[in-house]
Amino acid sequence: xxxxxxxxxxxxxxxxxxxxxxxxxxxxxxxxxxxxxxxxxxxxxxxxxxxxxxxxxxxxxxxxxxxxxxxxxxxxxxxxxxxxxxxxxxxxxxxxxxxxxxxxxxxxxxxxxxxxxxxxxxxxxxxxxxxxxxxxxxxxxxxxxxxxxxxxxxxxxxxxxxxxxxxxxxxxxxxxxxxxxxxxxxxxxxxxxxxxxxxxxxxxxxxxxxxxxxxxxxxxxxxxxxxxxxxxxxxxxxxxxxxxxxxxxxxxxxxxxxxxxxxxxxxxxxxxxxxxxxxxxxxxxxxxxxxxxxxxxxxxxxxxxxxxxxxxxxxxxxxxxxxxxxxxxxxxxxxxxxxxxxxxxxxxxxxxxxxxxxxxxxxxxxxxxxxxxxxxxxxxxxxxxxxxxxxxxxxxxxxxxxxxxxxxxxxxxxxxxxxxxxxxxxxxxxxxxxxxxxxxxxxxxxxxxxxxxxxxxxxxxxxxxxxxxxxxxxxxxxxxxxxxxxxxxxxxxxxxxxxxxxxxxxxxxxxxxxxxxxxxxxxxxxxxxxxxxxxxxxxxxxxxxxxxxxxxxxxxxxxxxxxxxxxxxxxxxxxxxxxxxxxxxx
Numbered sequence: 001x002x003x004x005x006x007x008x009x010x011x012x013x014x015x016x017x018x019x020x021x022x023x024x025x026x027x028x029x030x031x032x033x034x035x036x037x038x039x040x041x042x043x044x045x046x047x048x049x050x051x052x053x054x055x056x057x058x059x060x061x062x063x064x065x066x067x068x069x070x071x072x073x074x075x076x077x078x079x080x081x082x083x084x085x086x087x088x089x090x091x092x093x094x095x096x097x098x099x100x101x102x103x104x105x106x107x108x109x110x111x112x113x114x115x116x117x118x119x120x121x122x123x124x125x126x127x128x129x130x131x132x133x134x135x136x137x138x139x140x141x142x143x144x145x146x147x148x149x150x151x152x153x154x155x156x157x158x159x160x161x162x163x164x165x166x167x168x169x170x171x172x173x174x175x176x177x178x179x180x181x182x183x184x185x186x187x188x189x190x191x192x193x194x195x196x197x198x199x200x201x202x203x204x205x206x207x208x209x210x211x212x213x214x215x216x217x218x219x220x221x222x223x224x225x226x227x228x229x230x231x232x233x234x235x236x237x238x239x240x241x242x243x244x245x246x247x248x249x250x251x252x253x254x255x256x257x258x259x260x261x262x263x264x265x266x267x268x269x270x271x272x273x274x275x276x277x278x279x280x281x282x283x284x285x286x287x288x289x290x291x292x293x294x295x296x297x298x299x300x301x302x303x304x305x306x307x308x309x310x311x312x313x314x315x316x317x318x319x320x321x322x323x324x325x326x327x328x329x330x331x332x333x334x335x336x337x338x339x340x341x342x343x344x345x346x347x348x349x350x351x352x353x354x355x356x357x358x359x360x361x362x363x364x365x366x367x368x369x370x371x372x373x374x375x376x377x378x379x380x381x382x383x384x385x386x387x388x389x390x391x392x393x394x395x396x397x398x399x400x401x402x403x404x405x406x407x408x409x410x411x412x413x414x415x416x417x418x419x420x421x422x423x424x425x426x427x428x429x430x431x432x433x434x435x436x437x438x439x440x441x442x443x444x445x446x447x448x449x450x451x452x453x454x455x456x457x458x459x460x461x462x463x464x465x466x467x468x469x470x471x472x473x474x475x476x477x478x479x480x481x482x483x484x485x486x487x488x489x490x491x492x493x494x495x496x497x498x499x500x501x502x503x504x505x506x507x508x509x510x511x512x513x514x515x516x517x518x519x520x521x522x523x524x525x526x527x528x529x530x531x532x533x534x535x536x537x538x539x540x541x542x543x544x545x546x547x548x549x550x551x552x553x554x555x556x557x558x559x560x561x562x563x564x565x566x567x568x569x570x571x572x573x574x575x576x577x578x579x580x581x582x583x584x585x586x
Contacts (some may be wrong), residue, residue: 031333118296144395271312
């Protein structure tokens with residue numbers, strides 16, 4: 001029905017020919033449930049972003065339809081997300097200077113740029129960034145963002161105003177502004193909170209957020225609380241979103257480029273964690289590069305429909321999975337329901353108190369907090385614990401955007417450190433003649449006068465000196481004269497690097513002056529080609545290259561035996577072509 005090219009771009013179309021009628025009941029139930037959760041959350045996240053509540057609804061409709069066609073996850077639901085909204089607000093607020101129109105347009109522009117960054121990343125196959133921000137760094141980032149959101153929403157819950165934009169300054173100013181508490185506002189906020197808790201406890205399968213906000217809006221409408229100072233959403237203009245001509249200076253685009261890149265990276269990593277979790281639960285795989293592409297087009301669709309940046313929504317995805325959603329049709333059904341509300345049923349939304357929206361945001365943010373997981377890292381991996389705490393602290397102290405930038409840099413630094421300073425082992429033979437790492441278990445024994453070295457990282461120009469230093473140090477650690485160093489080439493030679501080739505030649509000369517031979521074992525044809533390209537000789541008197549570790553050991557043994565007998569060392573063709581067991585050397 002559809003060509004491979006079309007399906008490559010729109011994998012969701014495959015469900016049309018694969019869809020089974022019995023799935024529809026589950027998908028319909030899940031779609032209604034997702035819409036019931038997404039509607040109040042979308043309005044709340046629009047408030048967090050700082051734009052018109054309608055933008056929250058617009059950010060759900062087209063993006064969900066796009067992802068249903070382009071995403072490779074059958075359960076993932078995309079939409080406004082706490083972290084992305086907090087990032088947008090932190091970037092846009094200083095640029096907009098209080099102009100709501102400019103603010104909305106900048107938010108849409110940043111979302112558009114985020115989508116473009118995602119498409120570029122997909123084009124050059126950077127789906128590997130799903131693994132870029134390590135779990136400890138992401139834990140620190142999400143906990144920091146959640147705490148920042150919670151403190152920021154206190155002002156609307158209590159009816160007060162913060163003069164500062166940073167979390168620590170806001171906390172310090174609370175004692176001085178407590179006299180500003182608006183009791184009607186805090187009362188309606190508490191009513192919303194209690195309604196949420198009550199529904200969660202008595203009817204866990206009900207959309208608690210929607211119910212709580214409906215109760216709060218009903219009370220505001222019945223008692224005209226908006227007339228006594230309770231801030232509400234206010235009148236909304238529904239209908240099809242209208243395109244706007246930007247009214248800000250084009251020079252502001254420069255201020256959005258790097259934040260949009262940060263936002264694209266964080267959104268993608270967060271989305272992939274959710275997508276992979278539910279894919280593993282339901283026994284299928286997701287395509288990281290396709291997910292990058294889907295996220296990019298969904299963000300562009302959101303911007304063009306007057307929305308803002310979106311990401312994978314873990315809470316709504318969990319609702320989908322819990323209600324038995326089978327396919328991407330769940331997103332289509334939820335998008336249609338939200339579209340109907342946005343087009344025809346916006347009038348009731350105007351009575352929703354801002355304090356109730358803040359309560360929903362605080363509850364959603366609490367689900368992101370997992371300080372216990374960070375503390376557990378201290379027992380398992382102190383380095384990971386430090387990375388997580390530094391990321392968390394940076395978000396709280398210097399702000400969301402600098403914190404995210406630092407998180408990205410920490411992820412890069414962590415990767416570079418692993419590559420630049422990897423682990424290494426000295427290998428020996430066990431009682432069965434199998435190569436193993438030599439450790440405190442004493443299961444493997446050294447081969448007399450031979451050092452077998454394994455370097456656990458690809459060799460490149462920035463770790464080649466460290467590689468050489470480690471081999472020389474390992475030689476010094478031996479309690480006997482080392483006559484032959486055998487390097488496991490399979491583990492560390494992944495690409496041609498002329499700096500590495502030059503280092504090997506220097507290492508060979510240093511070892512030769514010590515009466516020691518350098519042998520590379522594995523990747524024989526590739527290495528010989530690289531040495532030839534680099535103009536470095538191999539063979540007798542130079543660097544030796546063997547087919548594998550066992551053959552290198554056997555040939556070294558034959559070399560020693562020939563020298564002992566006063567003969568010229570020779571190795572038969574059969575020995576050069578096959579791996580030989582080495583029991584005789586134990």
